[in-house]
Amino acid sequence: AQSVTQLGSHVSVSEGALVLLRCNYSSSVPPYLFWYVQYPNQGLQLLLKYTTGATLVKGINGFEAEFKKSETSFHLTKPSAHMSDAAEYFCAVKTGTYKYIFGTGTRLKVLA
Amino acid sequence: GAVVSQHPSRVICKSGTSVKIECRSLDFQATTMFWYRQFPKQSLMLMATSNEGSKATYEQGVEKDKFLINHASLTLSTLTVTSAHPEDSSFYICSARGWDQETQYFGPGTRLLVL
Numbered sequence: 001a002q003s004v005t006q007l008g009s010h011v012s013v014s015e016g017a018l019v020l021l022r023c024n025y026s027s028s029v030p031p032y033l034f035w036y037v038q039y040p041n042q043g044l045q046l047l048l049k050y051t052t053g054a055t056l057v058k059g060i061n062g063f064e065a066e067f068k069k070s071e072t073s074f075h076l077t078k079p080s081a082h083m084s085d086a087a088e089y090f091c092a093v094k095t096g097t098y099k100y101i102f103g104t105g106t107r108l109k110v111l112a
Numbered sequence: 113g114a115v116v117s118q119h120p121s122r123v124i125c126k127s128g129t130s131v132k133i134e135c136r137s138l139d140f141q142a143t144t145m146f147w148y149r150q151f152p153k154q155s156l157m158l159m160a161t162s163n164e165g166s167k168a169t170y171e172q173g174v175e176k177d178k179f180l181i182n183h184a185s186l187t188l189s190t191l192t193v194t195s196a197h198p199e200d201s202s203f204y205i206c207s208a209r210g211w212d213q214e215t216q217y218f219g220p221g222t223r224l225l226v227l
Binding site for chain 2 (some may be wrong): 090
């Protein structure tokens with residue numbers, strides 16, 4: 001069975017600082033992993049995904065994530081936070097039946 | 113590409129009435145769509161998987177007679193909340209499985225308020 005754990009329901013960073021959002025997964029099969037962003041009262045927008053191949057995945061808006069099998073992690077990073085990055089971020093793993101299991105989300109706050 | 117729309121974006125209805133929410137994949141065909149419910153400050157809860165031309169598959173604890181799902185075409189799935197009650201008030205989000213079969217593309221959500 002698959003599961004996703006997002007450490008830290010709230011993360012605050014200063015504008016221009018490094019963003020690190022943590023995601024650990026559990027999967028009995030090679031995982032397909034996703035990061036989505038949700039702005040208030042909106043749906044989810046795909047930031048990036050890992051399926052196979054290169055373990056460092058680059059996404060939109062300057063975000064990237066690294067798949068580390070040995071650590072069962074897929075942490076999301078961005079070198080320099082921008083005020084517009086303030087949002088809710090969800091990590092998800094795809095199950096064998098194409099459903100997603102979502103983490104509980106991390107709310108990112110960017111301080112001026 | 114891979115745009116999903118939902119209509120309406122917001123709806124207010126009286127208790128006991130039914131409400132239909134549409135989910136459309138605008139620039140791709142989706143044999144599978146998903147319906148989620150999201151409570152304030154919480155994650156998404158999968159309600160059901162909608163398959164074109166067949167019955168939807170509901171998650172445990174979701175009443176199929178209350179949340180009617182129809183996926184009549186490759187670009188449209190509908191969720192009807194029947195005999196809505198205030199506890200059905202929530203944010204409903206749909207997604208469509210993309211051409212790569214792995215990625216879900218999400219609609220903007222529908223805010224339902226039942227008075």
